[in-house]
Amino acid sequence: MSINPLPKVLFFDVFGTVVEWRSCVTRALMKAATRALLDSEKQLSVDVRIRAEAMTTEDWQAIAVEWRASYGHFTASFDPSSAFVSVDEHHYTYIQKLLQQRGLGGLFTDKERWDIALCWHRLEPWSDTVEGLRLLNRQFRTCTLSNGNVALLEDLRDYGSLPFTDVASAEHFGAYKPSPQVYHGAAKRFGLEPSECGMVAAHLYDLKAAKALGFMTIYVERPQEENLSAEQAAEAREEGFVDQWFGLGCGGLVEVAKRFGIPTQMSS
The missing domain is CATH 3.40.50.1000 (HAD superfamily/HAD-like)
Incomplete structure (x- = not known):
């Protein structure tokens, strides 16, 4: 050179x-959903269960892609004069928004959402x-x-x-x-x-x-x-x-x- x-x-x-990130995050979302649906102690509403069971690989990938896009918007619009907000915090907050938009807000506990957010640590x-x-x-x-x-x-x-x-x-x-x-x-x-x-x-x-x-x-x-x-x-x-x-x-x-x-x- x-x-x-x-x-x-x-x-x-x-x-x-x-x-x-694309396939890694998609797999993490799908595995988390499968665990939630198979958890006999988790009291999911009928609506949430039906919606979650109907999700395809393409549907979960669409969430992964939108999640990634949200990261770009978040970092591009961040004001450096304000208190710093980490990408981890953004990922945790935004995944709940994406799930709620699809009627899946009750699929995961708060602890499970944090673990899902940390899937970005495992790419x-x-x-x-x-x-x-x-x-x-x-x-x-x-x-x-x-x-x-x-x-x-x-x-x-x-x-x-x-x-x-x-x-x-x-x-x-x-x-x-x-x-x-x-x-x-x-x-x-x-x-x-x-x-x-x-x-x-x-x-x-x-x-x-x-x-x-x-x-x-x-x-x-x-x-x-x-x-x-x-x-x-x-x-x-x-x-x-x-x-x-x-x-x-x-x-x-x-x-x-x-x-x-x-x-x-x-x-x-």
């Missing part, structure tokens, strides 16, 4: 970029993630830079055996991406200038904000994350805020390491 000088730290978006890495990070660690410090709160990111790191050298969260900076406060805070946390940092993400808004502050940017496309049309991709490329673009099927983070000239045959 012809970047001179090379960044000293690579920061990574996590949800969608490093870990896959699977993409197939190239762990190996790609291991390779990149040979040349860089690798650090999360996610809107997920610290406990969430630490759990994801442990659950998926993600070999990040460091963990940084929007929670550390009291704001959410794409606020400049987060990117500046991340650079300062390592005693670096933005020009000494790289941002890796599957979301163009994230990279556009990072690039505006001087970060080197790497786009790693992931299935169903942005679903860019050819025209949208071409427009984004033409704007010039992405330094390196890795499309679907290119090898993900392993290919990023290759572009940096890191040999992959020594990875075992």
Whole structure:
């Protein structure tokens, strides 16, 4: 990769970029619903039971997708001057709203809703993630830079055996991406200038904000994350805020390491 000088730290978006959420969250919702329906001690109303039994995999996935979208709206509209509200808290609050909208408000207890909200702590890495990070660690410090709160990111790191050298969260900076406060805070946390940092993400808004502050940017496309049309991709490329673009099927983070000239045959 012809970047001179090379960044000293690579920061990574996590949800969608490093870990896959769609099928993981859908499965968690379905398993929780099955447990609730089979619990002989749970006194569900007839209406709630009928509605829950009628839910299909597609219905639960629709909830997962809407839940994820709500996270984006929450972080984008958050006022950094107000008291910080974690993503965990948002997930807990919003899942009840989604369930109530579908007549499923009484399906889970408060404790069960919290456990469901914490399913975001148990997401699977993409197939190239762990190996790609291991390779990149040979040349860089690798650090999360996610809107997920610290406990969430630490759990994801442990659950998926993600070999990040460091963990940084929007929670550390009291704001959410794409606020400049987060990117500046991340650079300062390592005693670096933005020009000494790289941002890796599957979301163009994230990279556009990072690039505006001087970060080197790497786009790693992931299935169903942005679903860019050819025209949208071409427009984004033409704007010039992405330094390196890795499309679907290119090898993900392993290919990023290759572009940096890191040999992959020594990875075992």
